Amino acid sequence: MVPPIEIEKIKEKLENIQHFIHGSNRLVIAEEDNTQGRIKKRSAIKQLIEAAFAMEDVIDEYMIHEEQQTDHDPGCEVLACDIIMYYIKTIILRRRINHQYGELNSLFHEISKGDGSQIQSSSEQNIRVRVDKVDVVVGFDDSIAKLVDWLVIGEAERTIISVVGMAGIGKTTLAKKVFDSPRTIQHFDCLEWFTVSASYTIEELLRDMLRRFYKKPSNSPPFATDRSLLIDKVRNYLRLKRYVFFFDDVWSTHFWDDIGDALVDNRNGSRIFITTRSKNVAFYSERYSHFVTVHEMQPLPPKQSMELLYLKAFQYGYKENYPKNLEDISYEIVRKCKGLPLAIVTIGSVLSGKPKTAFEWKRFSQNLGSELEENPHLHGIGDIFSLSYDDLPSHLKLCLLYFAIYPQDYEVKSKRLIRHWIAEGFVKAKPERTLEDLAEEYLQELINRSLVQVSSLSLGGKVKGCCVHNLLREMILRKVEDFNFCKFICEDDWYLKTAIIRRLSIATTSNDLIQNIESSHVRSLLFFMEEELHEYLVKIIFTKFKLLKVLDFENSRLFYVPGNLGDLIHLTYLSFRNTELESLPKTIGKLHNLETLDLRQTNVNEIPKEISKFRKLRHLLGNKMSLSHLKGGIGDMESLQTLSEVKIDEDGIELIIELGKLKQLRKLSLLDVREEQGISLCNSINKMSHLEVLYIKAKSEDVAIDLSFVSHPTMLRKLRLHAKLNKLPEWIPKLENLIELSLACSRLANDPLEPLQSLPNLLLLNLAIHSYEGESLHFKKGGFLKLKELGVKYLYNLNSIIIEKGALASLKELTFMNIPNLKRVPSNIDNWKNLEVLNTHFMPKEFEKSIAPLPKPLPSGI
Numbered sequence: 001m002v003p004p005i006e007i008e009k010i011k012e013k014l015e016n017i018q019h020f021i022h023g024s025n026r027l028v029i030a031e032e033d034n035t036q037g038r039i040k041k042r043s044a045i046k047q048l049i050e051a052a053f054a055m056e057d058v059i060d061e062y063m064i065h066e067e068q069q070t071d072h073d074p075g076c077e078v079l080a081c082d083i084i085m086y087y088i089k090t091i092i093l094r095r096r097i098n099h100q101y102g103e104l105n106s107l108f109h110e111i112s113k114g115d116g117s118q119i120q121s122s123s124e125q126n127i128r129v130r131v132d133k134v135d136v137v138v139g140f141d142d143s144i145a146k147l148v149d150w151l152v153i154g155e156a157e158r159t160i161i162s163v164v165g166m167a168g169i170g171k172t173t174l175a176k177k178v179f180d181s182p183r184t185i186q187h188f189d190c191l192e193w194f195t196v197s198a199s200y201t202i203e204e205l206l207r208d209m210l211r212r213f214y215k216k217p218s219n220s221p222p223f224a225t226d227r228s229l230l231i232d233k234v235r236n237y238l239r240l241k242r243y244v245f246f247f248d249d250v251w252s253t254h255f256w257d258d259i260g261d262a263l264v265d266n267r268n269g270s271r272i273f274i275t276t277r278s279k280n281v282a283f284y285s286e287r288y289s290h291f292v293t294v295h296e297m298q299p300l301p302p303k304q305s306m307e308l309l310y311l312k313a314f315q316y317g318y319k320e321n322y323p324k325n326l327e328d329i330s331y332e333i334v335r336k337c338k339g340l341p342l343a344i345v346t347i348g349s350v351l352s353g354k355p356k357t358a359f360e361w362k363r364f365s366q367n368l369g370s371e372l373e374e375n376p377h378l379h380g381i382g383d384i385f386s387l388s389y390d391d392l393p394s395h396l397k398l399c400l401l402y403f404a405i406y407p408q409d410y411e412v413k414s415k416r417l418i419r420h421w422i423a424e425g426f427v428k429a430k431p432e433r434t435l436e437d438l439a440e441e442y443l444q445e446l447i448n449r450s451l452v453q454v455s456s457l458s459l460g461g462k463v464k465g466c467c468v469h470n471l472l473r474e475m476i477l478r479k480v481e482d483f484n485f486c487k488f489i490c491e492d493d494w495y496l497k498t499a500i501i502r503r504l505s506i507a508t509t510s511n512d513l514i515q516n517i518e519s520s521h522v523r524s525l526l527f528f529m530e531e532e533l534h535e536y537l538v539k540i541i542f543t544k545f546k547l548l549k550v551l552d553f554e555n556s557r558l559f560y561v562p563g564n565l566g567d568l569i570h571l572t573y574l575s576f577r578n579t580e581l582e583s584l585p586k587t588i589g590k591l592h593n594l595e596t597l598d599l600r601q602t603n604v605n606e607i608p609k610e611i612s613k614f615r616k617l618r619h620l621l622g623n624k625m626s627l628s629h630l631k632g633g634i635g636d637m638e639s640l641q642t643l644s645e646v647k648i649d650e651d652g653i654e655l656i657i658e659l660g661k662l663k664q665l666r667k668l669s670l671l672d673v674r675e676e677q678g679i680s681l682c683n684s685i686n687k688m689s690h691l692e693v694l695y696i697k698a699k700s701e702d703v704a705i706d707l708s709f710v711s712h713p714t715m716l717r718k719l720r721l722h723a724k725l726n727k728l729p730e731w732i733p734k735l736e737n738l739i740e741l742s743l744a745c746s747r748l749a750n751d752p753l754e755p756l757q758s759l760p761n762l763l764l765l766n767l768a769i770h771s772y773e774g775e776s777l778h779f780k781k782g783g784f785l786k787l788k789e790l791g792v793k794y795l796y797n798l799n800s801i802i803i804e805k806g807a808l809a810s811l812k813e814l815t816f817m818n819i820p821n822l823k824r825v826p827s828n829i830d831n832w833k834n835l836e837v838l839n840t841h842f843m844p845k846e847f848e849k850s851i852a853p854l855p856k857p858l859p860s861g862i
Contacts, residue, residue: 140177151244158267160289160291169297169341203227209245235264244273300341302335346378347368398421400476401476411456423596484502488507555578577598597619601623669693674698675705695721716735741764744770764787783807795819811832
């Protein structure tokens, strides 16, 4: 029998086995080593994966069983038969745990006898050979010239130059061109190129450097083996020399700790040049030099991508004659490559051997995924991404694999992504840190390693949306198939009927398909479809998929949720965002493990009182939702970090007072606040020491909310006030961390710019309808130094805006909207060097005419 204290040890063992599984090296099958033994080992690993699933499931079932007993309402009478049933189920679950643990342990010990290190070594060497052969250059001329200038012009101090970019983007090719430049060769006394693998040793690298310096053959007796002696020899040789060393493909920040002391700064213009996939590696070098420059490589634009494709496919350039019937399909192929030179070159080489017909190229494009896996000439593309994947720690491997659950070319919002990760258990808790903050660090690390691409940023520089390159996604799809990690289901996937899969994305309304999917191990279910989700299909989901942790209907045409929603007791993430849902069943109260409930853009306005029992809920996101039924209970939901949009009822003072108990709140959005509720609201806000985002909207434009009793919410980053204030609260200009401020209906009598202009980190200021009743706004010299976006809208009394020279120095976007008495454009607007967009809407004709003489080209959204 397994005592409860042993459960944590078993969970730790399970986690170690999962790390082993996702270590991936033991799943690599070299092309030349497809032996029966290797196939047998792959089959054994599949069994291990399935056994790990079963182990994880029974542990979760046991933990929830114990929690349900702990959470038993003390006011209810416990019958003897209930106690007996509890102990019987406990015994059954512990026996199942014993059985599963024994089976899992046996499989693990059998498989872990082998060692995959040799496969890794061989694979890495083959990949390096293939990648080095890519030397076709298109669109690099400007970058080559800039990098050569950085080498030969500039500081006398030793300078570090880093070229950063994702696998296959051409870092090595670009660096080779810079290395071979006559200007580079002529400028330096000592010029050497070193390829640094992920498994290098510093001693071997230093010995290689010394062999190059002294022109010794590679098989000559080794230099000293002691690291400090090797470093001294390198330093002595380089003394007084102007050197440049190119280190290609640096993987780890430890490289700088290893090599930094060996490369002496002679203050004669020496340089260190590296290529790396990791921004962390590039910026870590700042510890070893005050002079660091980073060149981030960008994908080729479509025109240059086409030129490169035709150079390889036709052996002549983009401007030459080529079959016009191939132009459309060529653009389609290039689009899938997303500007990645290695992919374009490799695919172009394959196409050069195919008939030059639209039919053949179309078929190739449609089957690109299978071509990447089966065509030996295309293996190099997937292999270079596999190296990046293999270099990840286990928790980041899981996070990267999760991108396979989203459709191709899909921009996933970062908050949704990290909440999925957290719900899956990928993010491990640390003291004094929120799981959300840790997950953001995970995402940033994947971005820094050039594996995840940023598609949109917030004004404050946080990632709003992200995606992965199409070809990286193809590699991920192969990995997730190996691990039974997840599958994207569409009409063509009938062969999945018997497959054991952990996570599903569904893009079909086929009842037969979903009914036949093996559901006993599915933990996540996401929908990506435009068709209506029929009631029959919804019932299947809530009946079959009992172990779900993540259930995401976002953007689906869902009208109905059955009463057995409460049976999904493992759920931690539940989203109905942007569906047609109008109400929630009361059985939702059984979902005690829920951490995120997303009801935004739905018609659900009444929140059942049963939700007040959710002690683990961290994010309650709604759409003008009433929490009146939660009075007397919401104050106990102490894990809440996000609460939006909450509609405050007329008798909502009690609810507002309870909000003060939510000490972990980061974001609070309240609607329909009334005048008499202001003091209670201030008192509650004062207790929220972690509050970062606050939105308050009054019941109507004429309702005054006195916020003067708010103390100093030091963590506040975003503030939106849509309420009559009469005067600006004194605490707002003291918010040193504030980056966004929006005011509407404030009816301020005095110019608010004077107290606000010294906010040190303000990036956005929006003065909206009736926010200011005065006639003039005055932006003084040196004010709003970091402001990037300014909106002035619906200020009906305003007739003058004075902008002194030196004000708004960082402004990039300026919007004027419906200011009927403002006849002239503000002075000094033509001196703003950083202004990118000028938007005007519904402005007087005189104002529009005053814009016309401004220097061209002035970016404009007019």
